[in-house]
Amino acid sequence: FMNWSHTALTERLDIRYPIIQAPLAGGPGTPQLAAVISNAGGLGSLAGGYPQPEALRQAIAEMRALTDRPFAVNLALGGAAPGDLARLARARELLAPYRAELGLPPEPPLPPEPPVFEELLDVVMGERVAAVSFIFGAPDTVYLDLLRDAGIVTFGTATHLLEAIVLEESGVDFIVAQGAEAGGHRGTFIGHPEQGLVGILTLVPLLAKHIRVPIVAGGGIMDGRGIAAARILGATGVQMGTAFLACPESGASPAYKALLSEGSEIATTLSRVFTGRVGRVLRNRLVNELHPHEADLPGFPLQLFLTEELRQTAAERDLTDFMALWAGQGCHLSENRPAAELIAAWAEQAATLLGGEAPLWEPAAEPVDRAAPAAESPPDPACFI
Numbered sequence: 001f002m003n004w005s006h007t008a009l010t011e012r013l014d015i016r017y018p019i020i021q022a023p024l025a026g027g028p029g030t031p032q033l034a035a036v037i038s039n040a041g042g043l044g045s046l047a048g049g050y051p052q053p054e055a056l057r058q059a060i061a062e063m064r065a066l067t068d069r070p071f072a073v074n075l076a077l078g079g080a081a082p083g084d085l086a087r088l089a090r091a092r093e094l095l096a097p098y099r100a101e102l103g104l105p106p107e108p109p110l111p112p113e114p115p116v117f118e119e120l121l122d123v124v125m126g127e128r129v130a131a132v133s134f135i136f137g138a139p140d141t142v143y144l145d146l147l148r149d150a151g152i153v154t155f156g157t158a159t160h161l162l163e164a165i166v167l168e169e170s171g172v173d174f175i176v177a178q179g180a181e182a183g184g185h186r187g188t189f190i191g192h193p194e195q196g197l198v199g200i201l202t203l204v205p206l207l208a209k210h211i212r213v214p215i216v217a218g219g220g221i222m223d224g225r226g227i228a229a230a231r232i233l234g235a236t237g238v239q240m241g242t243a244f245l246a247c248p249e250s251g252a253s254p255a256y257k258a259l260l261s262e263g264s265e266i267a268t269t270l271s272r273v274f275t276g277r278v279g280r281v282l283r284n285r286l287v288n289e290l291h292p293h294e295a296d297l298p299g300f301p302l303q304l305f306l307t308e309e310l311r312q313t314a315a316e317r318d319l320t321d322f323m324a325l326w327a328g329q330g331c332h333l334s335e336n337r338p339a340a341e342l343i344a345a346w347a348e349q350a351a352t353l354l355g356g357e358a359p360l361w362e363p364a365a366e367p368v369d370r371a372a373p374a375a376e377s378p379p380d381p382a383c384f385i
Contacts, residue, residue: 004354005347008214009174009237012153013070013130016041017347018178019227020216022184022241024250025048025076027315028323031341033058033249040340041179041347044069045133049076050304053119060127070130072155075120075139078189081276081299090296091306098286098322108254111305127149133157135187136277138170145171150220155216157187159196161206166190168213176239177203177213179219183242183268183328185279193270193278201233208234222333224349231354242328247339255318256325260334265278267331274311274324276303282325286310 009018011102021037023029025047034044045061048056058071063071088368123144124132132147133155147154148171155174156167167175178187179200188196192308198206200219207215217230218239230238230303244250246257259267259282272278273290288296297303307324314322 002351004231005164007231007236008168009216012173015043015070015345017236018216018231019043019343019346020072020237020239021045022182022217022218022239023049023072024241024245024326025074026311026326027050028245028250028252028256028326030067030249030251031062033244033247033251034071035063036247036249036339037244037352038067038069038071040343042343043131045072045073045074046118048073048124049135050115050301052115053123053335056120056123057127060123060129071148072131072133073124073129074133075117077117077134077296078138078300079117080114080301083302084298086151087296087298088302088306090293091303094290094293094296095306095310098310102310102317102319102322104309104313108306108309111302114301121146124152128152131155133176135185137189138166139172141171149314158207159186159188160191160198160203161210163188163196164207164211164213164215168211172213172347174216174236175207175233176216176218177207178239179203179217179308181220181329182218183245183280184326185275185277185332186270188278196380200230204230204233220328220330222330223351224346224351226330227346227350228353231350241326242331242334243342245327245331246334246336246337247342248336249339251319253315253318253323255320256323257334257336258333259320259325260327261336263321263327263331265329265332266331268327272297273302274304274307276300279324279326279329280328282320282327282331284325285321285322 005017007018019042021044023045029047040045046059131153136155154172156172157176157180158164164175180197186193190193204217214236216237216239217235221238221240227238245252268280269283270278271287
């Protein structure tokens with residue numbers, strides 16, 4: 001008889017279920033939501049890619065006040081795209097009519113200095129969080145050594161096999177296989193984002209076959225059926241984001257939550273309108289109208305700052321036309337139920353589905369023979385964004 005929930009992930013992090021909450025940046029991911037998920041036996045996550053170090057430290061403190069269970073912080077690699085004055089001017093011109101419609105001044109405020117990665121890393125090291133997940137690249141081995149010495153578990157994000165190989169060579173503890181179905185930013189850092197659109201059903205078995213590091217499946221997993229399927233495909237656990245968006249603890253606005261359940265599997269699209277990086281969102285007016293001009297927009301984080309005031313004002317007024325409605329392809333399966341209740345229901349469902357005597361997939365005893373790329377010089381992610 002098989003214990004579906006006992007995996008390398010639950011053992012390493014001392015959590016009850018191999019369920020990670022995806023870091024939901026841009027509003028939905030709150031310390032309250034992450035804490036509830038950690039308390040319910042999963043691994044809650046805080047999005048640490050954009051905030052300044054002090055804001056991140058404060059979010060961790062809020063989290064600690066709500067749970068004594070392990071949780072993760074997500075950090076973004078990849079740096080900033082080079083500034084381009086022509087694109088900057090064009091983006092301001094394109095956004096001006098929408099700003100006028102919301103009664104905002106024609107010019108967005110000057111962008112702040114983006115947070116320094118090393119300063120954010122210092123915060124998570126100093127706070128001794130249980131885990132750190134990375135997106136948009138392979139962390140430098142120096143950083144990974146520091147985190148390992150501090151007893152912090154590390155996760156990388158891969159959207160195809162080559163990225164997973166580079167991450168494995170870097171020395172991360174786990175690799176999140178981000179399927180094309182996933183909501184939010186695409187984690188692709190080798191090649192163009194379109195090349196990283198491999199579905200989870202294909203991606204997990206592929207990585208499980210060629211990679212020795214344990215794989216966590218992310219993208220389109222919305223309930224116990226998806227969890228069971230991911231385990232059978234070879235994943236040691238799952239990462240779920242969209243499945244938590246409609247929960248009462250989520251920071252998503254009421255109108256945002258309503259659109260999730262009204263959506264369908266074709267309600268989402270890939271867009272770089274909001275941040276300069278490609279991400280999966282629900283279609284809305286801003287996405288549709290600016291789609292023909294995406295190539296003219298600056299990269300991350302300039303576009304993020306240019307749209308910030310517009311997005312915040314829209315969120316305050318619940319105007320979904322101008323909000324970044326991050327969502328995965330399974331959004332129509334979202335349920336407005338407390339996160340802890342959902343986790344308990346999924347656990348029961350997965351246990352029922354995996355309760356037979358059939359053994360779960362196990363990695364081969366011998367390492368796969370393959371030529372690994374040189375780990376010391378992974379491609380510069382900035383040139384692909």
